[in-house]
Amino acid sequence: MKRHKKFTLGQIFLMLIFGVITLTMIVPLLNILARSLSSPEASVTMSGLEIFPKDFSLINYRIVFNHPALMTAFGNSIFVTVVGTAINIILTTTAAYVLTRPNLMFKKVIMVFLIIMMLFEPGLVPEYLVVQKLGLMGNKWSVILITAVNVYYLIIMMRYFEEIPSSIFEAAELDGAGHMRILFSIVFPLSKAGIATITMFYAVLRWNEFFKASIYLVKAKDTLFQVVLRQFVVLGDTASIVGQQNLFNYNDLARVDYAALKGATIIVAIIPILLLYPIVLRYYAKDVMGGGVKE
Numbered sequence: 001m002k003r004h005k006k007f008t009l010g011q012i013f014l015m016l017i018f019g020v021i022t023l024t025m026i027v028p029l030l031n032i033l034a035r036s037l038s039s040p041e042a043s044v045t046m047s048g049l050e051i052f053p054k055d056f057s058l059i060n061y062r063i064v065f066n067h068p069a070l071m072t073a074f075g076n077s078i079f080v081t082v083v084g085t086a087i088n089i090i091l092t093t094t095a096a097y098v099l100t101r102p103n104l105m106f107k108k109v110i111m112v113f114l115i116i117m118m119l120f121e122p123g124l125v126p127e128y129l130v131v132q133k134l135g136l137m138g139n140k141w142s143v144i145l146i147t148a149v150n151v152y153y154l155i156i157m158m159r160y161f162e163e164i165p166s167s168i169f170e171a172a173e174l175d176g177a178g179h180m181r182i183l184f185s186i187v188f189p190l191s192k193a194g195i196a197t198i199t200m201f202y203a204v205l206r207w208n209e210f211f212k213a214s215i216y217l218v219k220a221k222d223t224l225f226q227v228v229l230r231q232f233v234v235l236g237d238t239a240s241i242v243g244q245q246n247l248f249n250y251n252d253l254a255r256v257d258y259a260a261l262k263g264a265t266i267i268v269a270i271i272p273i274l275l276l277y278p279i280v281l282r283y284y285a286k287d288v289m290g291g292g293v294k295e
Contacts (some may be wrong), residue, residue: 032266033053033263035257035259036267038057039057040257042055059256060260064261065268074268076217077225080140080213081203081206084147088148088202089195089202091149092154092198093191095149096158096161099158118152128216137216139216143209147205150201157195157198164186207226
């Protein structure tokens with residue numbers, strides 16, 4: 001006979017509170033999605049609590065996906081996110097491995113320097129001058145390289161590497177494994193949860209980049225999707241989305257609901273990150289070190 005788990009009054013109360021908090025986050029997103037999938041005539045009549053589309057229509061998504069400037073910006077964001085995150089992971093994991101080695105010279109000095117750099121950033125002006133001197137203005141690599149390593153994420157990765165028993169490293173060294181072999185064959189497989197965590201952090205940071213991109217990427221063909229999204233959603237610059245009227249059917253533009261079009265643009269912007277979470281969650285496994293070593 002299976003025993004039914006009994007919930008206390010306090011647990012039920014907490015579940016109700018968290019349920020209400022969850023609804024306050026989910027309902028607005030569902031409302032945005034419903035508006036974006038509704039016809040312009042129906043979307044203007046929808047309240048902020050409706051979560052189902054009215055008079056289903058894909059007109060908003062047709063405008064978004066047929067706009068060359070938007071799709072160019074979307075491709076730029078994909079490039080910056082994928083390439084930038086890959087560079088982030090390679091540099092962060094290799095630096096974390098080196099900094100967790102017990103015989104590293106000047107380890108304390110290096111850590112003090114990194115923490116000082118984390119707490120007291122040089123500022124935007126020196127960074128701008130460096131980017132300018134390197135000739136990276138207007139180049140997507142400027143956005144990628146200026147955030148190549150985040151010290152806070154580096155420290156998180158170091159904590160994961162330090163959890164690996166030293167006896168595993170000693171056994172690998174006795175078998176003749178070098179640092180690269182240890183890193184890729186032992187450290188990485190045993191730290192999948194940590195690597196997945198900082199990958200998610202870096203990817204979200206990269207995908208949501210708009211401030212520095214708006215400074216360094218001065219040409220429209222190099223801009224990122226979040227910059228265009230901010231211009232349209234936050235600043236209300238409708239010309240950034242529907243300015244090129246010859247690209248679309250005039251009747252569609254005349255009847256478009258800008259609030260619903262903003263919703264479609266927001267949905268397109270958050271889909272890549274939503275697709276990333278299930279992949280990352282696969283690596284949150286319990287007892288990752290189980291069976292790794294017997295003392």
